[in-house]
Amino acid sequence: AQSVSQHNHHVILSEAASLELGCNYSYGGTVNLFWYVQYPGQHLQLLLKYFSGDPLVKGIKGFEAEFIKSKFSFNLRKPSVQWSDTAEYFCAVNAKGGGNKLTFGTGTQLKVEL
Amino acid sequence: GAGVSQSPSNKVTEKGKDVELRCDPISGHTALYWYRQSLGQGLEFLIYFQGNSAPDKSGLPSDRFSAERTGGSVSTLTIQRTQQEDSAVYLCASSSTGTGATGELFFGEGSRLTVL
Numbered sequence: 001a002q003s004v005s006q007h008n009h010h011v012i013l014s015e016a017a018s019l020e021l022g023c024n025y026s027y028g029g030t031v032n033l034f035w036y037v038q039y040p041g042q043h044l045q046l047l048l049k050y051f052s053g054d055p056l057v058k059g060i061k062g063f064e065a066e067f068i069k070s071k072f073s074f075n076l077r078k079p080s081v082q083w084s085d086t087a088e089y090f091c092a093v094n095a096k097g098g099g100n101k102l103t104f105g106t107g108t109q110l111k112v113e114l
Numbered sequence: 115g116a117g118v119s120q121s122p123s124n125k126v127t128e129k130g131k132d133v134e135l136r137c138d139p140i141s142g143h144t145a146l147y148w149y150r151q152s153l154g155q156g157l158e159f160l161i162y163f164q165g166n167s168a169p170d171k172s173g174l175p176s177d178r179f180s181a182e183r184t185g186g187s188v189s190t191l192t193i194q195r196t197q198q199e200d201s202a203v204y205l206c207a208s209s210s211t212g213t214g215a216t217g218e219l220f221f222g223e224g225s226r227l228t229v230l
Contacts, residue, residue, distance in 0.1 A: 049218065107156045
């Protein structure tokens with residue numbers, strides 16, 4: 001069965017700092033990878049996804065993530081965070097050929113201070 | 115509707131009572147999911163419906179939990195004899211499948227359940 005680990009549970013940054021949130025998955029086969037974001041008081045929404053091709057994927061609001069197959073990782077990055085990036089971030093994995101069932105990590109709460 | 119709709123948005127109940135949570139997915143989406151979000155626990159998969167196939171119930175935590183999806187659209191999650199540990203936000207999501215499917219889930223706002 002697939003599983004996802006997010007090692008950073010709470011991250012506090014100042015505006016303009018760089019961000020990297022870790023995500024590791026456990027699954028022996030081919031996967032699709034996702035980052036979802038939940039802003040305060042809002043529903044979960046897709047930030048970016050990786051299906052195939054270029055392992056560096058770009059999403060909305062300047063976020064990007066790099067799939068490193070050898071490390072089973074899909075870390076989320078942003079060069080310069082803004083106060084409005086304060087949210088909870090969830091990494092998720094889906095086994096290809098396994099339907100659309102997503103397994104989520106426990107989430108990382110990011111707080112960006114002015 | 116434009117998005118996934120869930121009701122009620124908030125439900126407070128007494129221990130031992132039954133509750134029903136409703137989800138109305140995006141029109142045309144064949145896949146429907148229920149997740150549970152507890153503080154510090156992330157999103158816990160509960161059940162997954164895909165078209166007319168038998169649902170994947172592997173995430174239901176006990177036999178007090180059940181879900182159905184009528185007519186391939188609206189779904190109801192039922193929790194019988196609620197316990198305090200059932201307190202959580204119950205999230206519904208839907209997605210399209212088939213050729214060109216993105217695998218993206220579209221989530222509702224959730225139903226916050228509090229069991230006293």
